[in-house]
Amino acid sequence: MAQKECNKMHMKNVPYYDRPRERLLREGAAYLSDTELIAIMLRTGREQETVFQLAQRLLATFGDIGELAQASHAELTRIKGVGTVKAVELQAAFELGRRVALSSPEKRTTIRLPRDVAKLMLPEMRHLTQEHFVCLFLNTKNHVIGKQTIFVGSLDASIVHPREVFKEAIRRSSASVICLHNHPSGDPTPSREDIAVTRTLQEAGELIGISLLDHIIIGDGSFVSLKEQGYL
Structure with a gap:
């Protein structure tokens, strides 16, 4: 029986x-x-399983909506x-939610310390x-007004070009920028490349008048602030 026909039969029973x-x-x-909203995003179930049941199983697998969103x-x-399409649609929906939260003035995160970023x-x-x-982009009150993944891959000064970072900062009329990257190993200890990238970005920011407030390395449950380490 075709998938479409199966889903119609399932919905007749709901x-x-x-x-x-x-x-x-x-x-x-x-x-x-949460289950109903996820079911709407998924749109269709599978043979012997309604879209509502699929949504329930998806949430149960990850534990809660917060874990699913990540x-x-x-x-x-x-x-x-x-499949690929459903996964992409879910990721897009959750990312939109995060961006809306950042764009809402009354809900904007204020960054005062590195632990706020973490x-x-x-x-x-x-x-x-x-x-x-x-990159997190901040206004003059240190409110986060935007977020952008600049690149994915091994960190290198030739790849993380200041042009890409500050192009986004200028486009968003940012007063300052905080950069972050993760270490998949779980150890957030800065490498020589991390320090070199930080200093290059700091110099570029000083030239155009947009401060690099910090560069934070994320590990597995821990973080390191290069500002606190004295590199900024």
């Missing part, structure tokens, strides 16, 4: 008032559970019934299996 899309239209998105594409596609970014970056170089 009472109209229990269907997530209909509930959203009738009551509003705020009244839906899952990588590879982790998502390991779940039976979640609190914000550790959950997202501590389990990444490749190095990600990420």
